[in-house]
Amino acid sequence: MTRWDEDEFTANDLLLDRELIDCHGMPAGRVDDLELSDPEPGEPPVLTALLCGPTAFGPRLGGRLGTWWQAIGRRLRLVSGSYPNRIDAGLIDHVDRLEITLLAAREHLDSYRFRRWTEEKIIGRIPGDTT
């Protein structure tokens, strides 16, 4: 069950661009966009996921730079299609003024791929990296 520190707030206030912290206290990215869905016909939409990654970030930047950012992100993806990385709303532990805490470890999030790639292909190969 997600804990919200405030009863009423705007997306800009507590969600968009906030830092995600995983269950081990490690940074896990930022909220680039939100996914809302319509559960039942006639019901108001609810927050179903936080979206991250270049294909969510690009459209928010807008303009030509945003299109490029999105295009690069899309070409680097494993899957076809440009739907951004989802962090299911069920994984949100706590939302406060400072950050959003998740229930999962960052290794299990979709948005982890670029970090793993950098670690395995570049940083891990430089001598002297103590893990």
Add this chain to the structure above:
Amino acid sequence: MKAVLSMTLGVMTAIGGFVDIGNLVTSGITGARFGMTLAWAVLVGTAGMVLFAEMAGRVTAVTRKPIFHVVRERLGVRVSLVNAAASTFLNLITLAAEIGGVSLVLQMVTGISYLIWVPLAGLAAWLVIWRMPFQWMENIFGLLGLGMIVFVVALFRLPTDWHALWHQVISPAVPAGQPAPTWWFYAVSLIGACIVPYQVIFFSSGGREEGWTSKSITEMRVNALIGFPLGGLLSLAIMAAAVPVLQPLNIQVSHLDQVALPVASAFGRAGLAFVFVSFFAATFAAAAESALSSGYSVAQYMGWSWGKRHPPSAAARFHLVCLASVIAATAFTLTTIDPVTVTIFAVVLGAAAVPLTYFPILIVANDARVMGQRVNRRWVNAAGTFFLTIMVVVSLVSVPLLIITKAGQ
């Protein structure tokens, strides 16, 4: 006792860390050319740096989020991207200037062309980022940088006309025969040398690296309120020492070794040893810090894990940015572009960019919902807003002055 020791250490490293290639070059040039008539610019820059760093440090201590978190969360995704790009660009020019500075010091000591030293300086700076524990880095180079006190001592040995210097400090005016735009240009460059974006990024991110909490605020304040002004004093001493030695000979400072001349004429070789070690420490530490600051700003903007407190593999993308910055800046310095010119551009453009990071910090430091009882006091706000106005003016005039005066010629 231990607390006092650690505070003293913090202050001493803040003094050493305040002075970098920007201060060395601009203080040397202005002392030789304008006497002490621009001392006020160092005072303004230092006061601004204290105010800015104290706010940034306080926000970091309370929220545990350093400067670029705040920038992105407050300014939104678009404006903050401009901000992050501008800061990273400036960090890179500054890094190139510092690597050039380190290499010039090594050239002075060995007589071997600085270009040979550039790749080695870059490599050494990267090794510090890669391997050296954060506090070692701060303490070792901060303390060695204190050797610049030799400029203060030299003032007593040289035929210093204290009365004339003091008169220039308290009644500043463009010296006869000097063009006014150039005088103002160097005023901007001195302010920019004192209040450098990378130093604030580094100060606040470094606070996080050292695990600051609300309890660390006193320590942070002592560093900023005592350490930085003493660093400003060193800048003034470098400026003042140039007056009795370089001004009578009409030397236009265009090389780093000319900045060292006053100490050489006061103490000879022994004094020069102090100058070399302290210049090396100051520029080398600044090289590592400005490269780290590139990593800090990009990683904080993107929400990546960052910092030397994690092993490199746990902050892989942060280390990638630092490494790429060092490579880019080293390559840039190797183009044989004059490091002194690069320094002038770095400090002036840096002064122009100060409002970009200063403004969001001022806003958050005012947000009682985030800061609780550590929110800005009214007089801090008054001073902060006043200073913001000054920096906006500086920012607006800096680039036109840069063009009109052809970078201070």
